Amino acid sequence: MKAVILARVSSKEQEDGHSLDAQIQSCYEYAIKKGFHVIEQFKIVESSKAVGRPEFSKMINFVKSNPKDLAIICYCVDRLQRDFDQQHIELQKLISKSNTQIHYVKNEFIEHKDMDSGDKFRKNLDVLLANDYRNKISDNVKRSIKKKLEEGTILSDSPLGYLNIKRLDKDKEKAQVYIDQERGESIKKMFEEYATGLYSMHEICIRATNKGLKSKKGFKVSKSQVENILRNPFYYGYMKYQNTLYKHIYPALISKELFDECQSVRKGKRNVKSKRSEKQFILKGLLKCQHCQCSYSPEIKKGKYIYMRPTKSKGNCEYCYHINENKILSQIEKLIAKLYIPNNILLEIDEELNKNSVNEHKIKLDQENKLQTQYKKLQTRIKKVRDLFIDDNISKEEYEDLLQEINSEKHDIENKLQRLTDNNDIFNKTVSNIFNIASKASYLFRSSELQEKRQIISTLFTNLEMDSEKLVFKARKPFDMLLNSYQRPSWLPEQGSNLRPAD
Numbered sequence: 347m348k349a350v351i352l353a354r355v356s357s358k359e360q361e362d363g364h365s366l367d368a369q370i371q372s373c374y375e376y377a378i379k380k381g382f383h384v385i386e387q388f389k390i391v392e393s394s395k396a397v398g399r400p401e402f403s404k405m406i407n408f409v410k411s412n413p414k415d416l417a418i419i420c421y422c423v424d425r426l427q428r429d430f431d432q433q434h435i436e437l438q439k440l441i442s443k444s445n446t447q448i449h450y451v452k453n454e455f456i457e458h459k460d461m462d463s464g465d466k467f468r469k470n471l472d473v474l475l476a477n478d479y480r481n482k483i484s485d486n487v488k489r490s491i492k493k494k495l496e497e498g499t500i501l502s503d504s505p506l507g508y509l510n511i512k513r514l515d516k517d518k519e520k521a522q523v524y525i526d527q528e529r530g531e532s533i534k535k536m537f538e539e540y541a542t543g544l545y546s547m548h549e550i551c552i553r554a555t556n557k558g559l560k561s562k563k564g565f566k567v568s569k570s571q572v573e574n575i576l577r578n579p580f581y582y583g584y585m586k587y588q589n590t591l592y593k594h595i596y597p598a599l600i601s602k603e604l605f606d607e608c609q610s611v612r613k614g615k616r617n618v619k620s621k622r623s624e625k626q627f628i629l630k631g632l633l634k635c636q637h638c639q640c641s642y643s644p645e646i647k648k649g650k651y652i653y654m655r656p657t658k659s660k661g662n663c664e665y666c667y668h669i670n671e672n673k674i675l676s677q678i679e680k681l682i683a684k685l686y687i688p689n690n691i692l693l694e695i696d697e698e699l700n701k702n703s704v705n706e707h708k709i710k711l712d713q714e715n716k717l718q719t720q721y722k723k724l725q726t727r728i729k730k731v732r733d734l735f736i737d738d739n740i741s742k743e744e745y746e747d748l749l750q751e752i753n754s755e756k757h758d759i760e761n762k763l764q765r766l767t768d769n770n771d772i773f774n775k776t777v778s779n780i781f782n783i784a785s786k787a788s789y790l791f792r793s794s795e796l797q798e799k800r801q802i803i804s805t806l807f808t809n810l811e812m813d814s815e816k817l818v819f820k821a822r823k824p825f826d827m828l829l830n831s832y833q834r835p836s837w838l839p840e841q842g843s844n845l846r847p848a849d
Contacts, residue, residue, distance in 0.1 A: 348414060349382035350416055350418055351420075372451050417449055423453055426450075445459070457469055498594045498596075508523050524597070536553075577612070579591060582600050628796055628800055629644065629674060632800070637665045653671065667815055731749060807822060
């Protein structure tokens, strides 16, 4: 009698071991013992719960297409089926309409169309036991996943920018993850550049590739990989599993604020739109007409002169003109030059900021204590909800809903605590840096490359508009207060009358 051999494992990890080969060997030994001629073998790496079970269906179709009856040799019942599903029905039809047999080597059992009720009961009992075993494994996996998520440990490999420490015993050791020194800085820069709104996803991908960023397997990163990176909360300290966020125990690569900025850009809330072009221009996508709000597009004339051309997308407008880019940049440079602050004023600003540090530190401690109190209350609420569920006072659905609500509150408090930790004295340092940057902005703009000029403009201004040939602007805070600062009679209250000369 001719026969086919079927061996199955549920995952790639099992395939890499010896399970498939051991099943095949046992089935061949059984075929030799029975005098069967093996005409085909099927090695299937597929869960018994896989939708449709396509690989298993190939074996069924092969048996159906064979003109003669065959023996299907399988190591044991659970390798063939673990449920009374569609495949079970197909097998029963195959057996009932032909002399096809199924030989289970380990179970020492043969399934055929002339089985009596006792044999059928035995076979069905084996299927039930296999199904129960599968369900218990599933429950154990779910419990293991839940425990890992609550502990803040990763379920699989870490994303690009991180590396996993190899574990000798995966069942006993927790996954350890650290920032990849080679790729981590590139990923952080990717977030920072995208948050400016100056670059599309495609441009971010090109910039990352040009800087040498590659996947863990050494391939170039694709646009879809870049998008997944920019959407992944792991980088600011949280793992997403089934639409729920869980705080992980590994170092964060970026801040939550930077991540949120990127999401705003991705959703179009801060997207700087511009037409695609291979050549980059300083003012591309940054300029509009004050009157009709149409955009200006750069174009090159005579091969070297750059003009900003109104698109007239809103119709004809008498205030829209073709303007040489240099005329607009000249006006921008004059605006930036007004941000100059003398060195002696910078020193006095630093002194004033240092005086405020003690008071700010007290306020920070007070806020931190209040948040810690709220956090402890939430921990108590979680215990109460768990007790209600254990005592059958609430359903599983109610328990999960309440738990998700409380975890969401915990998530917010953890973010606030993290910001308080990260922002220790950062306000004073940031203000000081703003004034220092403002005092050097003119020099930085003149000496920068094209992309840096674009970033400086985007940092300083929210809108750049043209009223005929005159530039109209709206500066970002706090730079709006610094413009025309050279005209101010005094910067700080209660200054002495004997001021030092400006540098």
